[in-house]
Amino acid sequence: MRIGELAERAGTTTRTLRYYESRGLLPARRGSNGYRTYDEDDLKLLRQIRTLQDFGFDLEETRPFVECLRAGHPEGDACPASLAVYRRKLGELDALIDELRSVRDQVGGQLARAERAMDELASEAAVPGGPEPVCELGGRTG
Amino acid sequence: MRIGELAERAGTTTRTLRYYESRGLLPARRGSNGYRTYDEDDLKLLRQIRTLQDFGFDLEETRPFVECLRAGHPEGDACPASLAVYRRKLGELDALIDELRSVRDQVGGQLARAERAMDELASEAAVPGGPEPVCELGGRTG
């Protein structure tokens, strides 16, 4: 098949395929007219790349998987180098998630604090005499 | 103070300050010699920007906080526009964390599956007679 058909079947673009080829990731045979020619195995390689890309893998990180498939393995992750990438990625994901959770909590705390401050200012404005500290256990002082 | 001192006191670079100025975020007065001149308030603005940047806020997202401070508020998040940014950011963080967790689980699952497959292949290689299904409840068949 030609580049347009492969791109469409994989849900991507011809530009992407040429880019992968320029990176040495998905080289193509050439027909007599100079057109790139692909087969079903190339589609499998491409789908492997796309899946990992969707996971957020860098293009370079997909290389071991592609080479593993090209070596004849039925799955791209049936090779030690691929497993190493998986493990490294897991560590990166865990670290990133932890960091994002920390940031999330800090931002959440800042938001809560700022909202309280705004509420207090609103009360202050509503009561011209100034802010009266509100005791949650007691009744109204006014 | 001049740009170098401000940069050092805020733990950043002169290039960064000029960049912020080019974005209209942190304009500077000029001395008679053309040098940029900053005061303590600018340091406060800058620290607000840097804190949010460290949280992963885009530069544009820090603008409401800076404008809030410049409007005379003691805190950059004492304005509705800043709170809106906080809330939007919280939503983005939650969504991103969820997505990353999903990816993490999928990658973890793939890793576990691939490791099992490798182990099975190893057993197969160790036992020339081929793979014998191992029943977790039963004993050794050999």
Added chain:
DNA sequence: GTAATCCTTGACGCCGACGTCAAGGCAAGC
């Protein structure tokens, strides 16, 4: 006075994964 250190503007570089446009070749339907 002069060397070292600041400051100025301008402009290109970087990173990753492509998008987009240009100029032209090849193929297929009518």
Added chain:
DNA sequence: GCTTGCCTTGACGTCGGCGTCAAGGATTAC
């Protein structure tokens, strides 16, 4: 033969937040 649509290579654009020169003026230290 003419149009339409695929293909080719080449090259510049994108996005964000700066880094890194380069060439020259101002200031400061000695």
